[in-house]
Amino acid sequence: MMNKVISNIRVLSCLIILGWGLIINPDRLVLAEELPQQSVLPLELANKAALAAVKHCKKEGYRVSATVVDGAGVIKALLRADGAGAHTVDSSQRKAYTAASLRESTQKLALLIARKPEIQALRDMNESILILGGGLPIKIEGEVIGGIGVGGAPGAALDENCARAGLEILGADLYQEKN
Template sequence: MSPSKQPFFKSILTNLILSSAAIATLSPTASLAEDVIEEKTIGMELARDLATEAIKACREKGYSVSAVIVDRHGNQRVAIRDDYASRFTLQIAEEKANSTIMSGLKSGDFRAQRGDIRPELNHVNGVLIMVGAVPIIQGGIRIGALGVSGAPGGEKDEACAQVALEKLEDRLLF
């Protein structure tokens, strides 16, 4: 190759290397994402036991309810409907739990704090801003949510959910 063509090819090669480096640097997968993500989420046995305990707590007070557990992403893990609870209580319980996943708060606390946008949030598919759901936290990490529906008032639903958390708190510690 003639000496006069060497700078031209060297320039092209340098630009290709710099362009490749710039693309790699700007690529979201190269700079922001991880190839493997580890996370805590609620297991089936704990989800089942929490839902069962919430239903038992409401039964003791004379209420027939449904209890739904969703994982940290709002995916249903367990749904249990007591014998006399209407089928609609399953949907309401799940949507209450989803509002807790969305906010990180008890659904009643979220309802109280965000009255300014509550009507709009109730139009989000799969979310219902009503009292009756609590976050499930293990070791400081929200691993899911428990929603209850069917008692005469959301505060009674929430109380049953809280009883379930307290009853199984030893399984939620580190």
């Protein structure tokens, strides 16, 4: 019985201390609705996108790797097709990271840098950036929630076509080239 009374007193004391803290410094109170809201890419969908990209390339005769990252560029799914080169893992990961981080197609970025040498430094922003076609941002209703990258097909445009298959399976906004 005494333990229950002591426990109740401790709980009441904590509530009083918290209440005084809010009275003394109400600016410290953060309401849930004031916190940033962010959409996330569920693991199941990330896996579906990566698998769709690898299957599309396989159907075309290419052995590739496909990586899907979240909005922060962290890997959610990575698949390497049977027989795909080891280098394809790194290139797909870096393309996905670049597309999510810079919120743009890696092919468009490569073309932009070719036309405007003054922005060549984009290539060296960090070691994860790879400005080479095959990476697309994953956008749902205009919001970038991740990126998909494909590496291993014989050409950047082919990698990008496989990445596009990953977007299609998600019902994501399809990337349209704008000049």
